[in-house]
Amino acid sequence: MKKLNLSVYFIILLLLVGCSQEKEPPTVEERNAYLDSIEYIDQYEDGDDRKSTLNITMAEEFAELKVSEQYLFLKEFFDTYEKTYGEVFGYVNRFDELYVRFHDKDYTTYSVYDRAFYLTSTGDHFETKDLQDNETLLDDYDKNVVFNGTFKGKTAEESRAESSAKYTGSTSNSDTETYIKDKNGHDWIQLTDNQRFHAISNALYSLDQNGFVIEESEYYYIDALNAFYSDNSTRNTPINEALVSVGLMSGTIYK
Structure with missing residues (x-):
């Protein structure tokens, strides 16, 4: 019986130690430092009503990349940010939506989600799985149209x-x-x-x-x-x- 009690005690102790060593969630300051370090991001802000939304404004140099290259950059950023800072505002406000815009535009240029990618100016959207190893189809779009700052062609x-x-x-x-x-x-x-x-x-x-x-x-x-x-x-x-x-x-x- 003593051996059983000691075994149970040892297991409980391991669980307690494991819980005490759980990594603390990142702070907003750490999140901000990360965003400040990302190339091409000029400005960023959290959604006014929904903290699960992140709005980023891109540097003009970003527009020089191909649309497919922009998509790959934004998808990698989305995945990394979601994994590391997704719950910076708590589970209820878990990050799930990225709005991407350029300076002096009425509307966002892209909307990025876990499973979808939207082109605001045309209203077209793609499932992420359909762009896997096939992102170059985005280069079929006229960049002047992609960056014209409209919503489905309307100001x-x-x-x-x-x-x-x-x-x-x-x-x-x-x-x-x-x-x-x-x-x-x-x-x-x-x-x-x-x-x-x-x-x-x-x-x-x-x-x-x-x-x-x-x-x-x-x-x-x-x-x-x-x-x-x-x-x-x-x-x-x-x-x-x-x-x-x-x-x-x-x-x-x-x-």
Whole structure:
């Protein structure tokens, strides 16, 4: 019996020693020092509402690289940053989104995620797995288009005017009564932009009334669902499930 007690004690002691030797999470100061050391990054800031987002502004020299070379640089940076500093603001705010811009541009140039890469000016996106050993296909894009600072070819002023026309001036009573209940991706792709806005607005209102905290606007979730349902294999997923999944994974919907 004494041997058993000593063995148990020894195991507990090892566990305690192991826990005491766990590496402390990095500090914000250490994270900042790392970012300051990265070539091509001129400025950086954390998201105002979502600490899981990092915004970086690139030096003009970065634009001289091929688009494929920029992608490889940004993907390596994303992976390294996520592994080392992903939880610098805690697990709830774990890093999952990188916005890349250049000086004097209305919009970001790229959005980088664990599994996707977005070109803002064209609205095109690629799965990371599809770019594995195939990143040179990005060089087929005209760099003048990639760096023109637009969102799907529209300036910020043009986008604001279009949004105003879609979501305010042209609102119809039937559109405001659009809901996501009993709808899936096949239904989603048939909705107009105005109907999608009101469907998500109504869904977010319902979540809010049930005690959930919503940290993003309708447009954020509309873009996420557009990307999710762009693949035909996902369209059987109910919209309400997809919306909640987006909110939980991004940390923007919680109770």
